[in-house]
Amino acid sequence: MLVFTLFVIVPLGINIAYSTTGGTDLFLPARSYVGGDNFGRLLSCADHLTPATCRDDLFWVAVWNTVRFVLLQVVVLVIVAMATALILNSKIRARGFWRAVFFFPVLLSPVVVGLIWKWIFQRQGLLNYVLFQFGADPVNWLNDRAWAFFASVGVSVWAHVGFYALILLAGLQAIPRDIYEAAELDRTSPARVFRRITLPLLWPNLLVVIVLALIRAVQVFDEVYVLTGGGPGTSTMYLTQYIYETGFASVLRNPGVASAASLLMGGVLVVLTLVQLGLTRWRDRK
């Protein structure tokens, strides 16, 4: 319990203390009270959609990068996970083996994931070689703003899809078989079976998966940081990297601003988590 208090409860209080004080000093009593200045610095913008007009433009670059990332990644992730779960749930041989195949990347460390793909995305890497075989021009994957963004989305989907597919598979297996048998007797088409039976019965699980994926996507950091380092420029710099760099990595480190940013992100996450807890309850009651 002591450990808990020490490492979870106390930090939350300190977080608030940091976010309302200024300066580069890490020692809390040496910091001066600035009230809402840190939040003001982060939030004041002439136009929130154009980061260049903001006082802290990097923060808003990170915010909008994260929003784009979350939207695309969660959609792709859920669709791929859903398809994988459906296929794993159909009558295939060696299901255990296939389940393991899709789960494998989940166990890999983000550093390993980042490095494996960085190697493949090299200018003279495997991917360009495959393109070359088909007669296409090589692409500078990680040095192109758009491609680097798509690469970061793709790699994080690759790394996490097995986990969500497994949750959905468990949900699919909980659907009683006899409903499907009845549908088969009625010669219902597979598409109709999916829309009328599978989807409604899986919906609670699917919602939980979506929210869980959202929560994790908002915090994206490690594998992308290893893959691109946030670059080229700032095109793949996401919120957690902004917090890390503002608080620890840059020369002008500013724990107050980092704290304020992390509290703002934490607020979003708490809302998402409450939604998730509510959904889980609702699912388990059903």
Add this chain to the structure above:
Amino acid sequence: MRLIPFLARRRGGKGWHWTDIVTWVWLAAGLVVIFGPALWLLLSSFKTPAQLAEFPLSILPYASQTALVETKGGPKQLPLFTVDLPEGGTAVMAELNRIGIMANMVRPEAPDQVLKVNIDARKPLREMAFATENYTKPLKEFDFGRYLWNSVFVTVAATLITLITNSMAAFALSKYEFRGRNSVMLIIVATLMIPLSVNLVPLYSVVSWLGLLNNLWGVILPTVATPTGVFMLRQYMLTILDELLEAARMDKASEWQIYWRIVLPLTAPALAVLAIFSVVWRWNDFLWPLIVLSRKELFTLQIGLNTFAGKLNVQWQFILAMTVVSIIPVLIVFIFLQRFTTAGIAGTGLK
């Protein structure tokens, strides 16, 4: 050619449906996309830097064959080539030296007859070879042996402490009635909601206040209080019958004995799952060690890899090899895990 009808035959004698094709395409693509990169990593890790830099790529690791040739300056190891001879036919020859596009080549058995050969008229003679120095060199000459040890230490210590503290907390929370028990449980669930990335600054200041910056314990301690672990173990312990504990109390067993000799053995399956997860989590940890550890000799394998890959002059052959090394423990867990947790993970929504 009965092979194709055999392969296409399906159980129950029904014909093919488009969903079957989709299924097999999806599974095959999944296999390639998931294991392809990992396999590519493994193959690349055995290649020499020269081979890593070449394009078009070759799948398997090769090295140039060499032969010991008696030259005027004494015996030398020289690379071998297959040369198209001007009079027709080919011969295996060693390269003495090269000037522009012409190379001076000799037959290894007759080192006196030098032949000038256009470099387009020859191909390097290569054999499959594994550049194992990619593995041995970083472990011996660079700090990777040290990093490996740090990672093992952090993983083992954190997992042991996690199991002990979490099971004790879960024991208290499931088997004792005390005031505020429910609020404690609520706090634990609440902490599930606050991820590390939100608490970086304060956690850092707590650890620095404890004097644990640049200390492996600073990496270990904040991670041992995993709410998920307490939650999971508690749910499991709730299923242990209280009568069992009552019977032990009648026999004058101490509370410690009850915990150690009755509750823990009965919780073994859940503990095993938590242990496996803890090993994977701690082994793979990145952001927190990155912040706490800034002295090179304390780096864990993950941080070492990242730092090494971020250098200006990236030595991919070593990075690839060390990445393979860092996958090995996870691979062992993966094979071990197969048996009993795939259902469990989905059930608890862990991670």
